Amino acid sequence: MQVTVSVVVPAFNEEACLPELFRRLEAVFDAEPDYSWECWIVENGSTDNSWSLIGAQTRRDERFHGIQLSRNFRMDGGLTAGLDFVSGDACVLMTADLQDPPELIHDFLRRWEEGYENVYGVVSDRKGISRLRAFNSRMFYRLAGLLTGDLLPANASDFRLIDRRVYLAIRQMEERNRFVRGLSAWVGFRSIGVPMSRPPRYAGESKAHSLPVVGLAIRGILAHSTVPLRLITVVGFILSLSALLGVVFFSIVWFTRGVPFAGFGTLVSILFLGFGILTLMLGVLSEYLGLIYDEVKRRPNFLVREIANPIKSVPRPVEVSDSQSPLETMKVIDGSHQ
Secondary structure: OOEEEEEEEEEOOOOOOHHHHHHHHHHHHHHOOOEEEEEEEEEOOOOOOHHHHHHHHHHHOOOEEEEEEOOOOHHHHHHHHHHHHOOOOEEEEOOOOOOOOHHHHHHHHHHHHOOOOEEEEEEEEEOOOOHHHHHHHHHHHHHHHHHHOOOOOOOEEEEEEEEHHHHHHHHHOOOOOOOHHHHHHHOOOOEEEEEEEEOOOOOOOOOOOHHHHHHHHHHHHHOOOOHHHHHHHHHHHHHHHHHHHHHHHHHHHHHHOOOOOOOHHHHHHHHHHHHHHHHHHHHHHHHHHHHHHHHHOOOOOOOEEEEEOOOOOOOOOOOOOOOOOHHHHHHHHHOOOO
């Protein structure tokens, strides 16, 4: 039985990169004849010629498939859409701008063959980015590590190979505020990082502008940490304690030196105390609101407009708790593993 590896590539206005992406992916597929390949290109609400190029590629090479979303659902929405369609024994997640070198898939496969179930790229060098982007990346990983208990490995990329067990586990999580990189880390399994140098964008314009990237980082951290909510409660407690100490202090001052005007200390203390208690109550409410807010709307993470070269066969059901991986099964069948 030949093992299938799926590839998911979200693409948003990437018509300048897609031909080269297809060429390099084909070379990777051809260089790994022991595996069967399926590649899902997720057209993520593009306004250029991306969908036409994807359609032409699916007609030329049956290993390629296309998903056109109804609008742009951001990077994580595109990854989520692709993961819902794949049927491989492992899945590679990557970007379409070729800053994730397709040739690194060979190294990912070798680690997967060693038994690792979550093989991710660790960016050791970022080329062609501004100092502000580099600073933002460093700050994101520091804050993410601090607020999530080091859940997210430093400099870990979305570019990764995940075992079928891993992506089936991610599929089960239907939360609306998606951060696939964080979900891949949260599910656990046997993981390893592979160092990679991130080259400059192959062609076209970068969509990773500072403000959207900062917004994505904030959402990603908040989706995997309740520490900011707890800080609200801590601030409320500190203000309440300050108000209590203020009452004591101004009472002493009133008895020893007098006050600028009658009721001065009382007004200041009441203001501190009122704001402290109010913030404390808001903190408690925020603990609950933070847990339910993203779920109550229950909007889909993506909407599909069209599919190019759909897979007609229904993938075999596999549970997350399978005791033997597809790779191990293949080794038993071909006689390479006793």
